[in-house]
Amino acid sequence: MSTDLLTVHEHDLIELVAKIMSWRNLHHIPVENELGECVGIITHNDLEAAKHNGRSDETLATHIMKKEVITVGPNDLITQAREIMINNAIGSVPVVFKGKLVGVVTRWDIQQLEKK
Numbered sequence: 828m829s830t831d832l833l834t835v836h837e838h839d840l841i842e843l844v845a846k847i848m849s850w851r852n853l854h855h856i857p858v859e860n861e862l863g864e865c866v867g868i869i870t871h872n873d874l875e876a877a878k879h880n881g882r883s884d885e886t887l888a889t890h891i892m893k894k895e896v897i898t899v900g901p902n903d904l905i906t907q908a909r910e911i912m913i914n915n916a917i918g919s920v921p922v923v924f925k926g927k928l929v930g931v932v933t934r935w936d937i938q939q940l941e942k943k
Contacts, residue, residue, distance in 0.1 A: 828901075828922055828930040834859045835888050837866055842884035845874050855919045857928050858892045865921050865928040867892030898923040899932065905940060908932040 834857045835844050848856055848871065858867035869892045877891045898921045899908050908920045912934060922930035 830930045837889040864926045
């Protein structure tokens with residue numbers, strides 16, 4: 828699980844989201860609200876679709892984020908996160924405790940474990 832998290836706010840412009848993701852070479856980024864709760868996730872594909880569908884750089888993160896976020900808890904097994912990613916064809920699963928984002932498990936994290 829990665830705990831050095833970079834997130835965006837639901838009212839951030841997608842132009843900022845795109846720049847942050849490009850700067851840190853991220854394929855997905857969690858979206859938080861004013862209370863620090865994980866309320867969505869934006870993927871590189873979401874940004875590409877927004878551009879393709881004519882969304883402007885003035886569009887907010889909340890307008891393109893996936894709001895139905897599949898999460899795991901900090902005590903869940905890594906195998907559960909792996910199965911969730913496989914069954915839902917997603918590349919990451921936010922780790923949430925009491926509504927707050929505490930980490931993210933990615934395909935890369937799992938690949939590193941499987942190499943050991």
